[in-house]
Structures are given as structure tokens and as C-alpha cells.
Amino acid sequence: MQFPAVTLALPGWVGEFLGKTPAIYPSVEARMELVIELASRNVRQGTGGPFGAALFNLNDHSLLAPGVNLVVESNCAVAHAEMMAIMIGQAVLGSYDLGREGFPPFELVTSTEPCAMCFGAVPWSGVRSLVCGARLEDAEQAGFDEGSKPVDWDLSLRQRGIEVVRDVCRREAAAVLFSYAAVGGVLYNGRRGGPQ
Amino acid sequence: MQFPAVTLALPGWVGEFLGKTPAIYPSVEARMELVIELASRNVRQGTGGPFGAALFNLNDHSLLAPGVNLVVESNCAVAHAEMMAIMIGQAVLGSYDLGREGFPPFELVTSTEPCAMCFGAVPWSGVRSLVCGARLEDAEQAGFDEGSKPVDWDLSLRQRGIEVVRDVCRREAAAVLFSYAAVGGVLYNGRRGGPQ
Ligand SMILES: [Zn+2]
Ligand SMILES: [Zn+2]
Numbered sequence: 588m589q590f591p592a593v594t595l596a597l598p599g600w601v602g603e604f605l606g607k608t609p610a611i612y613p614s615v616e617a618r619m620e621l622v623i624e625l626a627s628r629n630v631r632q633g634t635g636g637p638f639g640a641a642l643f644n645l646n647d648h649s650l651l652a653p654g655v656n657l658v659v660e661s662n663c664a665v666a667h668a669e670m671m672a673i674m675i676g677q678a679v680l681g682s683y684d685l686g687r688e689g690f691p692p693f694e695l696v697t698s699t700e701p702c703a704m705c706f707g708a709v710p711w712s713g714v715r716s717l718v719c720g721a722r723l724e725d726a727e728q729a730g731f732d733e734g735s736k737p738v739d740w741d742l743s744l745r746q747r748g749i750e751v752v753r754d755v756c757r758r759e760a761a762a763v764l765f766s767y768a769a770v771g772g773v774l775y776n777g778r779r780g781g782p783q
Numbered sequence: 784m785q786f787p788a789v790t791l792a793l794p795g796w797v798g799e800f801l802g803k804t805p806a807i808y809p810s811v812e813a814r815m816e817l818v819i820e821l822a823s824r825n826v827r828q829g830t831g832g833p834f835g836a837a838l839f840n841l842n843d844h845s846l847l848a849p850g851v852n853l854v855v856e857s858n859c860a861v862a863h864a865e866m867m868a869i870m871i872g873q874a875v876l877g878s879y880d881l882g883r884e885g886f887p888p889f890e891l892v893t894s895t896e897p898c899a900m901c902f903g904a905v906p907w908s909g910v911r912s913l914v915c916g917a918r919l920e921d922a923e924q925a926g927f928d929e930g931s932k933p934v935d936w937d938l939s940l941r942q943r944g945i946e947v948v949r950d951v952c953r954r955e956a957a958a959v960l961f962s963y964a965a966v967g968g969v970l971y972n973g974r975r976g977g978p979q
């Protein structure tokens with residue numbers, strides 16, 4: 588029996604857009620603005636839901652890997668922005684552990700706080716910190732379902748040595764969700780509601 | 784800027800092995816035995832950790848997609864057995880929603896209960912039921928870290944209309960974990976401990 592390989596690739600506009608952006612993102616707000624822009628462009632380009640994420644090298648503040656939500660585009664429920672950034676970053680470095688000895692510390696920046704799946708992926712990825720824009724409540728208000736996370740999910744990451752910073756540019760990040768909902772964007776999903 | 788596509792492919796032995804197995808798995812124990820065999824062979828073949836999973840069509844009891852843990856092999860922290868089965872099943876059907884109208888009901892069978900990430904992926908996948916072999920305690924006893932799930936994770940799935948069946952062939956499923964640990968298998972991971 589043969590089973591297909593799974594291939595997940597960013598749409599062409601991502602690389603084109605990132606060819607015109609700064610090489611360095613010194614502040615956490617600059618990093619968040621980039622992922623909010625990815626989320627916003629993903630909607631405008633028609634390649635997916637209003638979610639963006641990226642991995643940054645915290646030593647030199649360079650971008651390691653971007654991610655956008657490609658669930659519908661890729662026919663893959665796993666293809667959330669955070670998962671794409673993690674998988675691409677690990678492919679770039681050829682390591683399943685971004686926290687490997689000898690690597691710089693990496694930060695995952697996401698335009699909306701992670702859903703239950705992406706939350707669960709964070710510790711396995713090896714990132715040292717997680718930065719979130721919009722909150723769960725913003726995503727839910729826009730009609731998205733984030734799944735069931737532990738109530739103290741941020742504490743649980745901190746206990747694993749992963750720093751968590753929330754509400755960075757929250758208003759701008761939430762605005763992308765609300766404008767998607769306002770124009771009737773697809774709230775795709777499996778069983779009900781719509782995941783990221 | 785260019786970023787690599789992510790390609791996740793099952794090792795060749797999976798298709799070869801499944802070419803010699805039954806076409807139909809009428810009982811839940813038969814389905815679990817297959818995924819335990821996948822877990823066990825994944826270790827013996829040296830392609831990954833002691834975790835297997837598969838999606839089955841609950842109308843005709845056929846296999847839709849297998850999965851094994853390919854984290855180390857693929858340099859991808861996301862490549863848990865359950866995630867592989869979900870992504871491959873969705874690639875086979877060309878749909879990010881296995882619960883789509885017109886599809887038969889699909890069941891995800893996993894040799895060890897899902898970690899936090901895979902738990903979070905279950906509702907997004909569109910499966911109607913989840914069947915687990917070994918328990919969290921078995922995985923932890925073997926040295927694996929399952930991450931932080933909500934305490935009532937199985938209830939949370941049931942509330943989303945997903946049936947959860949646990950402890951199917953638990954002893955046989957746990958034995959694969961224990962024998963992996965006993966021979967000093969890699970407890971790979973990001974921050975600490977080792978995920979599935
Ligand atoms: Zn997510
Ligand atoms: Zn898992």
C-alpha cells in the first residue's frame with residue numbers, strides 16, 4: 588500500500604513580501620507587527636485564515652521562519668500559523684529541537700494566542716519564549732474556536748522554562764480577526780465552530 | 784526570501800508491512816493491534832519512537848491512513864504518530880475536515896493516549912471517535928512527557944461530540960513503551976523530558 592507524503596508550503600507571496608521587509612526586528616512590537624501583517628495579508632491574498640506567526644532568533648533578532656494559517660489552502664487541519672512556523676524553522680535548521688545546545692534562543696510570535704493544539708506543540712518545539720497578540724476572547728468574539736486549553740496554560744509553559752508575553756499590540760492583532768469576521772470569512776473547521 | 788516546504792513521508796517499511804495485513808479491521812481490538820504493531824515496528828526499524836496511530840473508516844472498517852512517530856527521522860517536533868495519521872488521511876481525501884458531510888465517520892486509534900498537542904488536534908481533524916491504548920501514566924513511567932492537558936480532556940472531547948474509548952489492549956500497548964525504555968531508546972525532546 589502507498590500513502591501520500593504530506594507537503595506543506597508557504598504561498599509565494601510570503602517570500603516576496605519578506606524580501607522587502609527589514610532583516611532585523613529589534614523590538615517585540617516590531618516582531619509582532621510583522622506577524623500581524625502576515626495574518627492580514629493571508630486574508631487579502633485569499634490563502635487562509637487571519638492568523639500569522641513567526642520564529643525569531645533572539646540573539647540577532649532576525650527572522651528564522653514565518654507561518655500563516657493554511658488549513659483550507661493545504662487541506663490540512665494541522666496547518667495553523669504557529670505549526671507552520673515551527674515546522675519550517677525546524678526544516679531550515681535540520682533539527683526537531685530549536686532549543687538544542689549551540690543554537691541561539693528562539694522566540695515564537697503569534698498574532699493570536701495559541702489554540703489547544705499549538706499550545707501543546709510549543710514545549711516540543713524547543714522555543715524559549717512565546718509572544719501573543721490577540722487573546723482567546725478576541726478570537727472567540729470573532730467566531731473562532733480555540734479548543735480546550737488548561738486554564739493556567741501560560742503558567743504551565745513558564746514552569747517548563749518558556750517565557751510567555753501576552754497582549755503585545757493586542758488591539759491591532761484583534762482588529763485583523765474582527766475585520767475577517769465582518770466580511771464573512773470562512774470559519775472553517777472539523778466538528779463545529781472554527782479553529783485557527 | 785525563500786523558505787523550504789515541509790515534507791513528511793512515512794518510511795518505506797510502513798507501506799510494505801501494510802501490503803501484507805488484512806484489508807478490514809472489524810473489531811476495535813484488531814484496529815488497536817495494528818497500531819501497536821506499527822509502534823513496535825517503528826522502534827525495530829529504527830525510524831522513530833514507540834508510538835503508532837491510524838485512521839479507520841467506521842462504515843467498512845478499512846484503514847484510511849497510518850501514522851508513526853517520525854520526530855527524529857523527520858527533524859520535526861510535530862511528527863507524532865497521531866498528527867501523521869491525521870495529515871496523511873486528510874491528504875488522501877483532499878479535505879481538512881474528516882467530518883465533512885458525505886464522508887463516513889472516521890476513528891483515530893492511537894497506541895498511547897494523545898499528548899497535549901495531539902489532543903488539541905483531534906477536534907480540528909473532524910474524527911468522530913478516539914481510541915487509546917496505553918495511558919498517560921504508562922508513557923510517563925517509560926520516561927515520556929505528555930505535556931499539559933486539561934484534567935478532563937476526554938470529557939472535553941465528548942462534549943464536542945467525539946467518542947473516547949480508553950484502555951483498549953492497554954497492557955500490550957504499554958509493553959511497547961516499557962521495552963523501548965528498557966533498551967535505552969532516545970527520550971528526545973525540546974525543553975526537557977521527551978514527548979511522544
Ligand atoms: Zn493553533
Ligand atoms: Zn502527540
